[in-house]
Amino acid sequence: MINTNTTVIAEGGIKMRTENNIGLNLNNRWSVTCVDSDGEVKWAEKKDNLITTEGLNHILDTSFHAGTAVTTWYIGLKGSGTAAAADTLASHSSWTEAAGYAGTRKEWTEGASSAGSMTNSSSVDFTINATATVAGAFLASATSGTTGTLYGIVDFTAARSVLSGDTLQITVTVTAS
Numbered sequence: 001m002i003n004t005n006t007t008v009i010a011e012g013g014i015k016m017r018t019e020n021n022i023g024l025n026l027n028n029r030w031s032v033t034c035v036d037s038d039g040e041v042k043w044a045e046k047k048d049n050l051i052t053t054e055g056l057n058h059i060l061d062t063s064f065h066a067g068t069a070v071t072t073w074y075i076g077l078k079g080s081g082t083a084a085a086a087d088t089l090a091s092h093s094s095w096t097e098a099a100g101y102a103g104t105r106k107e108w109t110e111g112a113s114s115a116g117s118m119t120n121s122s123s124v125d126f127t128i129n130a131t132a133t134v135a136g137a138f139l140a141s142a143t144s145g146t147t148g149t150l151y152g153i154v155d156f157t158a159a160r161s162v163l164s165g166d167t168l169q170i171t172v173t174v175t176a177s
Contacts (some may be wrong), residue, residue, distance in 0.1 A: 137153075
């Protein structure tokens with residue numbers, strides 16, 4: 001947030017003071033729906049996420065310091081624990097990555113930005129193949145492993161149980177204002 005104080009002198013000798021707040025806000029909205037093997041919705045949640053310090057640094061570096069842009073982002077599932085701003089893919093001791101789904105992290109197929117926002121037009125689906133607990137999700141630059149950029153993490157309101165045959169359908173909307 002850039003704060004500037006400006007003094008304006010109007011005709012007649014009246015002093016007016018104005019304050020201009022110019023800033024950038026980033027908001028990431030996660031929409032997660034769990035559907036069982038019969039296609040019935042078991043639970044759904046919409047929640048904003050924490051953008052990590054590493055994620056913020058990545059935005060600044062790629063926008064203003066000729067940093068390398070990430071061309072493909074991936075969604076992973078978070079197990080137990082609580083997210084923190086200092087978390088990275090290599091170091092997130094307060095939470096674990098959830099297992100129990102087919103394949104690796106799933107590609108976030110975001111569309112081009114429009115009106116200060118971007119999202120994936122169709123959900124990113126995780127096919128659950130084991131009983132597990134999912135407590136959140138995250139957006140990272142690597143399909144697996146601990147190297148790369150951890151952009152943001154969402155903690156669900158409560159940890160949720162998933163069963164083999166369930167599907168988690170995830171949409172992430174990134175908005176800048």
